[in-house]
Every structure is written in structure tokens, then in C-alpha cells.
Amino acid sequence: MNSTQNRDERTVPPDHQDSSSLGAVLKAARRRIGVTQTQLADLSSVSVRTIRDLELGLTQNPRRETLRLLLDGLRLTGVQRARVEEAAAGPASGGIPADSFAPPPAVLEPTVGRERDIEALLGLVNLGGHRLIRVVGMAGVGKTRLLQEVAGAMDASSRMRVLWAGPEGGATDSSADRSQAQVAELLGGDGEIDQLATAVGADDILLVLPDVTMNPDSLAALRRLLVRRRGLRVLYEARESSEWGAGTDYPVFPLSVADRSAGSAGREASVSPALRLMLSRCGSLEREASADSRTMAALAGICRSLDGIPRAIEAAAAWLLLYSPDQLLSLAGRDPFKLATPPGNDTADLRAVLQAAVESLHPRDADVLRRLTTHSLPWTMAQAFASPEQIGDPALSSIHLLCTLGLVRPANWDAGGTPRFTVLNLVRHLLAEDAAPAAPAPEPRVALRWQSPAGVESRSYAA
Structure with a gap:
């Protein structure tokens, strides 16, 4: 050990510090790469005295720029860098009590054809490199259902707690309710990062945001919250990819349908995920359809006309109370949008x-x-x-x-x-x-009335 290192180390008393404190974590990181305080000062442009005070615990809250210079000087990345940042943030609050989290809203009907999507999203959530995950897809494709499935699976696995910040379901305890309100305020531009970071605490938590509208300010606020709380992951849905390049996009497309160009290689080849969804929503028709190739072909054609969009398929299944599968297929060829809207619902979303x-x-x-x-x-x-x-x-x-x-x-x-x-x-x-060309306006006509022996008569003529 050289004289410089001896001089540096004599300023540090034996390790009586908490191993998770900033001083202990910073000193361990420095020793791991084999540099002295003086050498670290040269690498980071932070003074030796500042480094010594941090390692002794005399300074507890370094400036952000000082911490960044030290982390860069130590060449820390990934988990090691996150550990020092967490230590610099100070001892975290316990956050929301574990017993205050109610399960996310349950999926009441089977989720068909999304097994791979659920597995892939669970993989993204469980990997530390993906902490802001955006489920992207058109309306009606089943994004919220996917979020429910993933949130439910994570909650059941006990790998991390789930905070469902949606309009229904989620936690009912007052502390979790306050956190949900703080999330809404944060995304709306009125919330405070510090309050929400304290509520979330340092534990691993999955924050699920169904049916949200992101803008640059709300996305920036989420990113600041993720920096403050390394155990936090955020999963939300959007109709389009972000224009601001933050986070990981997971695209969700309509369910695959039977391909007319591929021919038919037996019944199993024709049962596409879209058709499986239709059959699961047909009730008593499901058994009949399974035994009737014509009915199966009609239902497959309906799914193809509706492009495998889950919400549209579920709406079409409701029309089967009023039409036979063949009639419904004929209607799908003329006006598929009518089928994509449930009976009695006039909205053309x-x-x-x-x-x-x-x-x-x-x-x-x-x-x-x-x-x-x-x-x-x-x-x-x-x-x-x-x-x-x-x-x-x-x-x-x-x-x-x-x-x-x-x-x-x-x-x-x-x-x-x-x-x-x-x-x-x-x-x-x-x-x-x-x-399509606009329909021609009706031809103007002139009505003439006259008295005949049989009574009053009238007739119209083109003007």
C-alpha cells in the first residue's frame, strides 16, 4: 500500500457504518476498482475533502452534480450505479403498507389468444432494464385486458406489489387511495414527486396505469419518479408509440384470423385465435358450431371481416341472438361496422x-x-x-x-x-x-291538384 493510500485510509475509521449508507456504499465502490480518495478526486474532479466527508457520513445529501461526477469517475453503471443513487436518496419510507394493497381488478372472462403477449409482458416487467413499458395498440384490441392479466399474475406471484391506478378496482386502504390520487395529480401536472416517491417507498412495485393520456410533461414526471425509486416499474397503455422516445413499446395487434390464401388443412388449421374468441362468446352455439363445418366457416368469415379485433368480435357475437351465422356473414360483407357495435349501442367508436x-x-x-x-x-x-x-x-x-x-x-x-x-x-x-360518389339529390317535382268528377286528384311532375 503506497503512502498516499495510507494517508487516505487513516481518515476513515473502522467500518461502523450501516452497510447501506451512502458513505459505506461509496467507499465499497471505490475500493472495488482499487483507487484511493485522491485518485478518485482526479478521476471525478470532486475534491478529496468532499469524498472523505461523504465516506465518513459527515455529508449526507450531496448535490446531484457532485454525485453524478463521482458515479462517472467510478465508472458505475446499471445496478451498481442505482445502489449508490438509492443510498444518496437517504433511508426510504416504508411506503404503502403491504396489507393495504387489494388485488388488481379480476379478469371476468377468459382471455383468448393472448398467451404469448402475457408471457412476453411478464418477461419485460421482470427484467430490470424495462421499467417504463408502454402497451401500444388500436382501440378495441385488448390493451386493458392485457394489463389486467399481467397485473394479476404479478400480484399472485408475490414477486412485487401492484398498484392499480385505474378508475375501478385496485387498493381500498386510505394510504393506497392517496397514492392513486397522487399518481393522477402527477400525470395531470399538479402532483409532487417527493410525496409520491415517499408513498411508494423503496420496495419493488408495479404501477399500472390503464386508460391514460400521456403528454411530454406527464411522461417527464414519470421518468423523474422512476429515477427516485429504482424498485418501481410502470406499465401503461397507449394508442400510439411515444413521440418522445422514453420507455419500451410493446405493440399489440388484432388476433390472427384464418388466412384465405393458405387453404384449409382440416378443422384444427381453421380454428384461429380470433375464431376461438368468437366460439368462447357464442354460448350454446359453440357446441353446434364445432360439429358443423358450414357454421364454423361462417364464423371464421365474420372474424376475418372484423380483422380479429377482440372488441368487434365480442360485439358480433351479441348479434347472433338476432341472426344466423350465415345471415351475419352476409351482413358483415355489406356493413362490418354494424357488427362491430353491439345491438342497441349507437356509438360508432x-x-x-x-x-x-x-x-x-x-x-x-x-x-x-x-x-x-x-x-x-x-x-x-x-x-x-x-x-x-x-x-x-x-x-x-x-x-x-x-x-x-x-x-x-x-x-x-x-x-x-x-x-x-x-x-x-x-x-x-x-x-x-x-x-363513393355522393348520391344525387332528388329531382325537384311539382305537385298539381285538380277537381275531377271523381273528386280531388293530384299528380307530381318533374320540374
Whole structure:
């Protein structure tokens, strides 16, 4: 040990500090890379005295810039860096009491066709590198259901506590209720980071935000909260990817449907995830459909007309009380949006969402969408464009955007393993409606009345 190191170490008494204190954690990190306080001062441009006072515990709350310089000088990243930052934040509050967390709202009906999505999202939540996860997809695709499934699985596994900050379900204890209110205030721009960070505490917690609208300010507030509380993970839903590049996107697409171009290789090949969902919502018809190939084909056609969108399929199942499967398939060919809305519900939410997405497109992307609708079957990128030169960054960007907005969805891969896509059938109908010429105005007519022997008569003539 050299004289400089001897001099440095004599300033530090034997280790009687809490091993989780900032001084102990900082000293351990310095010793791990084998540098003295003087050498660390040279590496970080922080004075030796400041480093000594921090390690002795004489300074408990270093400035943020001082801490950053020290962490950079120690070359700390990942978990090691997070440990020092947590120690610098001081002893955490116990947070919300464990027994104040009620289970997230239960999923009341089977979730069909989302097994891989649930598994993938659980993997993202359990990996420390993904702490702000955004479930992205069009309206009606089942984002909230996925959040419920993941939150329920995490809560049941006891790997981390779950705070469901939604309009229903979640915790009922007053302390957790206050935290839910603080989350809402934070996202609305009125909340305080310190209060919520104290409430959350240092434990591993999954904060689930269903049906939220993010803006740059609310997203920035969430990121600050994540920095303050390294045990926190956030899972929320959105209709589009973030424009601000924070977090991890997990795209959710409609359920896959039977591919008309693939032929039929028996009953099992035709039971797509979308058809499984339809059968699960058909009640007494499910057994009949399973034994009748014509009924199965009609239901598969309905699912295909509705693009495998779960909410639309569930709405169509309600119409089976009024129509036979064959009648419903015929109606789906004429007006699929009618089927996508439950009987007695006059709101055209799905139509409005798709219409708004189409109207939001840049003219270049709108032109790509119109050209893609000419392909009646799923297409690869090579099939979608006339020449390889057209498959450049602008084309790829357009297709990615159209998928993100829910106007185009992935289809089954071709025999060579190349991804294929298709424009939603509902979008085709929407574009066809917009392109249809307006009905001509009724021809003006003049009504004439006169007295005849039989009484008063009238007749109308073109003006």
C-alpha cells in the first residue's frame, strides 16, 4: 500500500457504518476498482475533502452534480450505479403498507389468444432494464385486458406489489387511495414527486396505469419518479408509440384470423385465435358450431371481416341472438361496422377511431395506404411495391406507421418465413365509403291538384 493510500485510509475509521449508507456504499465502490480518495478526486474532479466527508457520513445529501461526477469517475453503471443513487436518496419510507394493497381488478372472462403477449409482458416487467413499458395498440384490441392479466399474475406471484391506478378496482386502504390520487395529480401536472416517491417507498412495485393520456410533461414526471425509486416499474397503455422516445413499446395487434390464401388443412388449421374468441362468446352455439363445418366457416368469415379485433368480435357475437351465422356473414360483407357495435349501442367508436387515424396521415402515407388496399390477399414488402428500389426507408417508415395506427396489421408469414401484412378490412370499407360518389339529390317535382268528377286528384311532375 503506497503512502498516499495510507494517508487516505487513516481518515476513515473502522467500518461502523450501516452497510447501506451512502458513505459505506461509496467507499465499497471505490475500493472495488482499487483507487484511493485522491485518485478518485482526479478521476471525478470532486475534491478529496468532499469524498472523505461523504465516506465518513459527515455529508449526507450531496448535490446531484457532485454525485453524478463521482458515479462517472467510478465508472458505475446499471445496478451498481442505482445502489449508490438509492443510498444518496437517504433511508426510504416504508411506503404503502403491504396489507393495504387489494388485488388488481379480476379478469371476468377468459382471455383468448393472448398467451404469448402475457408471457412476453411478464418477461419485460421482470427484467430490470424495462421499467417504463408502454402497451401500444388500436382501440378495441385488448390493451386493458392485457394489463389486467399481467397485473394479476404479478400480484399472485408475490414477486412485487401492484398498484392499480385505474378508475375501478385496485387498493381500498386510505394510504393506497392517496397514492392513486397522487399518481393522477402527477400525470395531470399538479402532483409532487417527493410525496409520491415517499408513498411508494423503496420496495419493488408495479404501477399500472390503464386508460391514460400521456403528454411530454406527464411522461417527464414519470421518468423523474422512476429515477427516485429504482424498485418501481410502470406499465401503461397507449394508442400510439411515444413521440418522445422514453420507455419500451410493446405493440399489440388484432388476433390472427384464418388466412384465405393458405387453404384449409382440416378443422384444427381453421380454428384461429380470433375464431376461438368468437366460439368462447357464442354460448350454446359453440357446441353446434364445432360439429358443423358450414357454421364454423361462417364464423371464421365474420372474424376475418372484423380483422380479429377482440372488441368487434365480442360485439358480433351479441348479434347472433338476432341472426344466423350465415345471415351475419352476409351482413358483415355489406356493413362490418354494424357488427362491430353491439345491438342497441349507437356509438360508432371503432369507425371514428379509424377515421381519425386515416385523416391524421401525411399525404405520402395516405397514398401508400390507398395503394396497399389494391392487394386483396396478405402481401410481403416485395409484393407491395413494384420494384426493389421503392422499398426504401420512406416505404418502411410508412408501413411501420400504418401498423402502429392499426390501419395495417401483420398476417401469417409466407412459406419462406417472410413477414406478410394486410390492410384492415374495416379500413377498406372506410376508404370505399369515402371514395363513393355522393348520391344525387332528388329531382325537384311539382305537385298539381285538380277537381275531377271523381273528386280531388293530384299528380307530381318533374320540374
